[in-house]
Amino acid sequence: MRVLVVNCGSSSIKYQFLDMDTEQVLCKGLAERIGIPGSKIVHKKEGQKAVVEKPMKDHEEALKYVLELVADEKVGGVKDLKEINAVGHRVVHGGEKFSGSVLIDEEVMSAIEEYSYLAPLHNPPNIMGIKAMMKLLPGVPNVAVFDTAFHSKMPAKAYLYAIPYEYYRKYKIRRYGFHGTSHRYVSKRTAEILGIDYNKSKIITVHLGNGSSIAAIMNGRSIDTSMGFTPLEGLVMGTRSGDLDPSIVTFLMEREGMTSEEVYTILNKKSGVLGLTDGFSSDMRDIEERALNGDPVCSLALDIYEYRIAKYIGSYVAAMNGVDAIAFTAGVGENSPVTRKAVCEHYLGYLGICIDDGKNNIKGEERVISTPDSKVKVLLVPTNEELMIARDTKEIIEKGIKQLEY
Ligand code: ADP
Numbered sequence: 368m369r370v371l372v373v374n375c376g377s378s379s380i381k382y383q384f385l386d387m388d389t390e391q392v393l394c395k396g397l398a399e400r401i402g403i404p405g406s407k408i409v410h411k412k413e414g415q416k417a418v419v420e421k422p423m424k425d426h427e428e429a430l431k432y433v434l435e436l437v438a439d440e441k442v443g444g445v446k447d448l449k450e451i452n453a454v455g456h457r458v459v460h461g462g463e464k465f466s467g468s469v470l471i472d473e474e475v476m477s478a479i480e481e482y483s484y485l486a487p488l489h490n491p492p493n494i495m496g497i498k499a500m501m502k503l504l505p506g507v508p509n510v511a512v513f514d515t516a517f518h519s520k521m522p523a524k525a526y527l528y529a530i531p532y533e534y535y536r537k538y539k540i541r542r543y544g545f546h547g548t549s550h551r552y553v554s555k556r557t558a559e560i561l562g563i564d565y566n567k568s569k570i571i572t573v574h575l576g577n578g579s580s581i582a583a584i585m586n587g588r589s590i591d592t593s594m595g596f597t598p599l600e601g602l603v604m605g606t607r608s609g610d611l612d613p614s615i616v617t618f619l620m621e622r623e624g625m626t627s628e629e630v631y632t633i634l635n636k637k638s639g640v641l642g643l644t645d646g647f648s649s650d651m652r653d654i655e656e657r658a659l660n661g662d663p664v665c666s667l668a669l670d671i672y673e674y675r676i677a678k679y680i681g682s683y684v685a686a687m688n689g690v691d692a693i694a695f696t697a698g699v700g701e702n703s704p705v706t707r708k709a710v711c712e713h714y715l716g717y718l719g720i721c722i723d724d725g726k727n728n729i730k731g732e733e734r735v736i737s738t739p740d741s742k743v744k745v746l747l748v749p750t751n752e753e754l755m756i757a758r759d760t761k762e763i764i765e766k767g768i769k770q771l772e773y
Contacts, residue, residue, distance in 0.1 A: 368386075368387045368388065368452045368453070368761050368764065368765070369384065369385070369386055369387065369393070369444070369445060369450055369451055369452050370384075370385050370387050370451075370452065370453050370454070370455055370757040370760045370761060371383075371384050371385075371437065371451050371453075371454045371455070371500075372384075372385065372454075372455045372456075372457070372753045372756045372757050372760075373430070373454060373455070373456050373457070373496050373500065374456075374457040374752075374753075375426055375456070375457075375492040375493050375495060375496030376489075376492055377488060377491075377492050378399065378400055378401045378402055378403060379397065379398060379399045379400075379401065380397070380398040380401065380426065380429055380430065380433065380496065381395075381396075381397050382395060382396055382397075382398075382433055383395040383753040383757070384437050384444040384445075384451075385753070385754070385757045386444070387757055387758070387760075387761045390754060390757075390758075392753075393412070393443075393444025393445075394410065394411065394412040394436070394437060394442060394443060394444045395410075395411055395412075395753075396408055396409055396410035396411060396433065396436065397409050398423065398429040398430075398432070398433060400423075401423050401425065401426060401428075401429045402423070402424060402425055404422075405420075406420070406421065406422055406423035406429070407419060407420045408423075408429070408432055408433060408436065410433075410436045410442055411442075412442045412443070412444070415441070415442050416442075417436060417439070417441075417442045419432050419436065425495070425499075426492065426495040426496050426499050427495070427498075427499035427502065427503070430496065430499045430500060430503055431499075431503060434448055434503055434504070437451070448504065451504060451507055452507070452508075452764065453507060453508045453509070453510060453760050453761070453764050454500045454504065454507060454508070454509045454510070454760070455468075455509075455510045455512055455756040455757055455759065455760035456471070456493060456496055456497055456500075456509060456510065456511050456512065456756075457493070457512055457514070457548070457752065457756060458479055458490065458493045458497075458511040458512065458513050458514070459486045459489035459490055459493060459513070459514045459515070459545065460479075460482045460483075460485050460486035460489060460490050460513065460514070460515055460543070461478075461479070461482065461511070461513030461514075461515045461516050461519070462478070462481070462482040462485060462515070462539065462543075463519065463539060463541075464478050464482075465478070465511070465513050465515070465516050465519065465770075466516055466519040466520060466770075466772065466773070467516055467770050467771040467772045467773050468510055468511060468512040468513070468516065468756075468759035468760070468763060468770070468771045469510065469511050469763070469769060469770045469771070470508060470509075470510055470763050470764075470768070470769050470770070471497060471508075471509040471510060471511050472769075475511060476494070476497065479493065479494055479497075479511065480494060485539070485543070485596075486597075493511075497509055497511070508763075508764055510756075510759060510760040510763050510764070512548055512755070512756040512759050512760070513547065514545045514546060514547050514548060515543045515544060515545060515547055516547055516773070517544075517547030517548065517550055517551045517582075517589050517773055518542075518543060518544030518545075518547050518550075518582070518589045518592050519543075520588055520589070521542070521544065521589060521590055521591060521592070522590060525542065525590060525591040525686075526541045526542040526543070527541055527542075528540065528541065528542065528595075528596070540596055541596065542592075542594075542595040542596060542600070543594075543595070543596065544580070544582070544589065544592035544593075544594050544595070545578070545580060545592075545594045545598050546574045546578070546580045546582075546592075546594070547589065548752045548755045548756060549572075549574050549696060549697065549750040549752050549755075550572045550574060550580075550582040550584065550589060550592070551589075551755060551773060552750055552751055552752065552754070552755040553572045553574070553694050553696045553748045553750055554570045554572050554582070554584040554587075554694065556694075556733070556748045557570050557572070557692050557694040557746055557748055558570065558692075560733065560735065560746060560748070561691070561692060561735070561744055561746075563691060563692075565587045566586050566587045567586060568584075568585075568586065568587070568691050568692070569583075569584075569585050569586075569687040569688075569689050569690045569691045569692075570584045570585075570690070570691060570692050570693075570694065571583055571584070571680055571683050571684070571687075571690055571692070571693045571694070572584060572693075572694050572696065573676060573680070573693065573694065573695045573696065573700055573710075574696050574697045574700060574750065575602075575651075575676070575695065575696070575697050575698065575699035575700040575703075575706065576697035576698045576699065576700075577604065577605040577606070577649070577698065578594075578598050578604055578605070578607065579593075579601070579602040579603075579604045579676075579697070579699070580592055580593045580594040580598070580601055580602065581593045581601070581602065581676065581679045581680065581683065582683075583683035583686050583687050585687045587773075588773075590686060590687065591683060591686050593609075593679055599634060599635060601679070602672075602675050602676060602679065603639050603640060603643070603671055603672045603675045604639040604640075605639050605640060605641060605649035605650065605651070606635065606636050606637060606638060606639045606640075606641045606642075606649045607634065607635050607636075607638055607639045608634045608638035608639060608642065609639070609675060610675075611634075616630050616634075619633070640654050640668045640669075640672055643664075643667070643668040643671060644664050644665055644668050645664065647664070647665070651669075651672075651698075651699045651703060651706070653665075654668055654669055654672075655669065655703065655705055655706075659705075669706075669709075672706075673706060673709045673710050673713065673714070674714065676706075676710045677710050677713070677714030677715055678714075680693060680710070680715060681714075681715070684718065690718070690743055691743065691744065692743065692744040692745070692746060693711070693720075693743060693744070693745050693746070694745075694746040694747070694748045695707050695745070695746070695747050695748070696747075696748050696749060696750040697750055700747070701730065701731045701747060701749050701750075702730045702731060704727045704728050704729070704730075707722070707727055707736065707745070707747070708722050708724070708727055711737075711745055718742060718743050719741065719742030719743065720737060720741050720742065720743050720745060721737060721738040721740065721741040722736055722737055722738070722741070722745060723736060723737060723738045727747075729747065731747075731749050732747065732749070733746075733747065733748055733749060734746065734747055759771055
């Protein structure tokens with residue numbers, strides 16, 4: 368079976384085309400600047416690269432060119448578009464309705480549309496991508512894999528905010544969590560690598576990218592995660608503040624005469640390590656480099672970043688009454704030995720964690736990085752959301768089911 372995985376953002380589309388009999392990526396690429404001047408697609412197949420630079424007014428037009436590349440004789444993965452068996456879509460918000468991946472029909476489409484009020488920046492482009500694929504590949508099934516679904520079975524004690532209950536009733540204000548596909552993939556891989564029973568394990572997955580989140584995964588289920596109603600809650604991120612006292616919002620609005628939109632922009636786009644370094648950088652590579660050279664501002668930002676991660680890990684050990692393994696993933700988690708070591712040894716010594724410096728000194732490779740006698744295993748597991756989406760898509764189509772329960 369051949370599956371095209373599509374991840375539509377507001378002006379970009381990431382895609383991968385996979386042969387699911389071998390789980391091999393046949394080709395992949397990124398379309399950028401859709402709907403704005405300078406649209407282009409960078410497409411790759413085994414060391415070969417093709418660049419398409421022409422105007423793409425919307426997602427449908429961009430996907431039309433993507434399909435041409437996928438069926439291209441030289442850089443494509445199939446001879447004929449008829450050989451594409453299914454399309455898997457990353458969809459950000461599945462609200463309370465979706466606790467697993469689903470085959471998309473009209474009812475699912477309207478539910479995704481309905482949840483746009485919870486993810487106004489993300490669900491609308493996801494919908495555009497689904498509609499475009501339905502038009503461009505008629506008769507080919509489409510599957511939605513939600514960022515929120517893996518967390519949808521968190522207990523109410525983890526997802527309810529202590530605000531008047533009527534706001535939950537009226538608007539479904541609660542914690543949803545995101546990065547679910549990554550947390551699911553990484554936790555499953557962790558259990559496989561360690562040879563432990565996923566359904567009887569306590570795993571903490573630490574996804575550190577531009578956006579970051581942590582999840583407590585007990586017996587194969589996410590029981591808590593650091594992102595909440597929106598991706599703003601939780602860890603200190605590249606440009607997002609993470610946890611803060613909500614009074615800061617009203618204080619800024621009053622003192623600075625800011626609108627809600629302005630405060631939203633500050634907390635989402637100008638905070639995190641970018642804010643802490645007074646606008647220097649949101650990229651942890653820059654922060655680490657300056658910190659290593661003794662820059663006090665970047666050292667403090669790094670310290671705050673790592674301290675927050677460690678506090679969350681500590682709280683999830685409490686939430687699960689123990690932990691078997693901690694797995695680091697995504698841009699920073701996969702590529703920063705400094706952060707992994709600082710979080711684990713600097714702050715988590717009480718857990719009996721011991722990092723093997725030699726094993727930790729690696730980037731982007733799946734492996735255990737703790738010493739054999741470390742009480743808690745620590746791993747580096749590169750995430751692979753596309754593969755997870757393709758696997759779910761394949762399973763739904765092959766089994767002829769409507770919804771997959773995790
Ligand atoms: P996204 O959330 O956009 O998918 P990624 O998972 O690609 O983000 O992570 C991007 C971040 O990873 C960058 O902003 C950068 O801070 C971090 N990163 C990448 N390589 C390194 C590295 N070698 N050392 C430290 N941080 C890194």
